Amino acid sequence: MAIPYVHAITVDCADPEVMAAFWGPLLGVEVSGRWKQFVGMKAPAPGHPRLLFQTVAGARPEHRTTHVDLHVDDLDEATARVLELGGHVVADQVHEETRWRICADPENNPFCLVPG
Secondary structure, three states: OOOOOOOEEEEEEOOHHHHHHHHHHHHOOOEEEEEOOEEEEOOOOOOOOEEEEEEOOOOOOOOOOOOEEEEEOOHHHHHHHHHHOOOEEEEEEEEOOEEEEEEEOOOOOEEEEEEO
Protein backbone atom coordinates (compact mmCIF):
# COMPACT_ATOMS: atom_id res chain seq x y z
CA MET A 1 0.00 0.00 0.00
CA ALA A 2 1.30 3.45 -0.93
CA ILE A 3 1.86 5.97 1.84
CA PRO A 4 -0.68 8.81 1.63
CA TYR A 5 0.51 12.38 1.27
CA VAL A 6 -1.18 15.75 1.48
CA HIS A 7 -2.43 16.60 -2.00
CA ALA A 8 -4.46 19.68 -1.11
CA ILE A 9 -5.68 21.66 1.84
CA THR A 10 -9.34 22.58 1.35
CA VAL A 11 -10.62 25.75 2.96
CA ASP A 12 -14.36 26.26 3.41
CA CYS A 13 -15.24 29.86 2.67
CA ALA A 14 -17.95 32.25 1.50
CA ASP A 15 -16.10 33.51 -1.59
CA PRO A 16 -13.36 31.34 -3.17
CA GLU A 17 -12.35 34.13 -5.57
CA VAL A 18 -11.56 36.51 -2.68
CA MET A 19 -9.58 33.78 -0.97
CA ALA A 20 -7.62 32.96 -4.15
CA ALA A 21 -6.84 36.66 -4.63
CA PHE A 22 -5.35 36.76 -1.12
CA TRP A 23 -3.54 33.42 -0.91
CA GLY A 24 -2.24 33.31 -4.51
CA PRO A 25 -0.03 36.40 -4.26
CA LEU A 26 0.94 35.62 -0.67
CA LEU A 27 2.28 32.19 -1.69
CA GLY A 28 3.44 33.24 -5.17
CA VAL A 29 1.11 30.79 -6.94
CA GLU A 30 -1.66 31.12 -9.51
CA VAL A 31 -5.11 29.66 -9.86
CA SER A 32 -4.95 26.22 -11.50
CA GLY A 33 -8.66 25.87 -12.15
CA ARG A 34 -12.22 26.72 -11.28
CA TRP A 35 -15.04 24.20 -11.18
CA LYS A 36 -18.42 24.20 -9.51
CA GLN A 37 -17.93 25.60 -6.00
CA PHE A 38 -14.12 25.31 -6.06
CA VAL A 39 -11.14 27.48 -6.94
CA GLY A 40 -7.88 25.52 -6.96
CA MET A 41 -4.39 26.95 -6.62
CA LYS A 42 -1.22 25.54 -8.18
CA ALA A 43 1.17 23.78 -5.83
CA PRO A 44 4.11 26.00 -4.81
CA ALA A 45 6.58 23.23 -5.78
CA PRO A 46 6.44 19.60 -6.93
CA GLY A 47 5.36 17.34 -4.10
CA HIS A 48 3.90 20.19 -2.07
CA PRO A 49 0.18 20.43 -1.30
CA ARG A 50 -1.99 22.98 -3.03
CA LEU A 51 -4.86 25.01 -1.64
CA LEU A 52 -8.48 24.55 -2.69
CA PHE A 53 -11.17 27.03 -1.72
CA GLN A 54 -14.71 25.69 -1.52
CA THR A 55 -17.91 27.71 -1.23
CA VAL A 56 -19.82 26.65 1.86
CA ALA A 57 -23.10 28.30 2.84
CA GLY A 58 -23.97 29.00 6.45
CA ALA A 59 -22.01 29.61 9.59
CA ARG A 60 -18.74 27.83 10.29
CA PRO A 61 -17.51 26.87 13.73
CA GLU A 62 -15.77 29.64 15.64
CA HIS A 63 -12.96 27.31 16.65
CA ARG A 64 -11.04 25.77 13.78
CA THR A 65 -9.00 22.68 14.44
CA THR A 66 -6.48 23.16 11.64
CA HIS A 67 -4.54 26.04 10.20
CA VAL A 68 -1.62 26.63 7.87
CA ASP A 69 1.88 27.47 9.13
CA LEU A 70 3.93 29.39 6.56
CA HIS A 71 7.73 29.37 6.75
CA VAL A 72 9.02 32.90 6.08
CA ASP A 73 12.52 34.35 5.84
CA ASP A 74 11.55 37.78 7.20
CA LEU A 75 8.63 38.03 9.63
CA ASP A 76 8.07 41.77 9.20
CA GLU A 77 8.25 41.63 5.41
CA ALA A 78 5.79 38.73 5.32
CA THR A 79 3.47 40.57 7.72
CA ALA A 80 3.51 43.64 5.49
CA ARG A 81 2.46 41.45 2.56
CA VAL A 82 -0.40 39.93 4.60
CA LEU A 83 -1.66 43.42 5.47
CA GLU A 84 -1.30 44.64 1.88
CA LEU A 85 -3.44 41.74 0.65
CA GLY A 86 -6.25 42.37 3.15
CA GLY A 87 -5.29 40.08 6.01
CA HIS A 88 -4.58 41.13 9.57
CA VAL A 89 -2.39 40.32 12.56
CA VAL A 90 -4.07 38.48 15.43
CA ALA A 91 -1.18 38.14 17.89
CA ASP A 92 2.54 37.65 18.32
CA GLN A 93 3.67 34.51 20.09
CA VAL A 94 6.90 33.51 21.79
CA HIS A 95 7.61 30.13 23.30
CA GLU A 96 11.07 29.66 24.76
CA GLU A 97 13.25 31.06 21.94
CA THR A 98 10.76 30.49 19.11
CA ARG A 99 8.80 33.49 17.86
CA TRP A 100 5.91 33.46 15.38
CA ARG A 101 2.96 35.63 14.38
CA ILE A 102 -0.68 34.58 14.16
CA CYS A 103 -2.47 36.25 11.27
CA ALA A 104 -5.84 35.85 9.59
CA ASP A 105 -6.95 36.06 5.96
CA PRO A 106 -9.87 38.24 4.73
CA GLU A 107 -12.43 35.69 6.01
CA ASN A 108 -10.72 35.53 9.42
CA ASN A 109 -9.17 32.06 8.90
CA PRO A 110 -6.08 31.93 11.13
CA PHE A 111 -2.61 31.00 9.93
CA CYS A 112 0.87 31.45 11.36
CA LEU A 113 3.99 33.13 9.97
CA VAL A 114 7.02 31.25 11.30
CA PRO A 115 10.47 32.74 10.65
CA GLY A 116 13.16 30.23 9.87
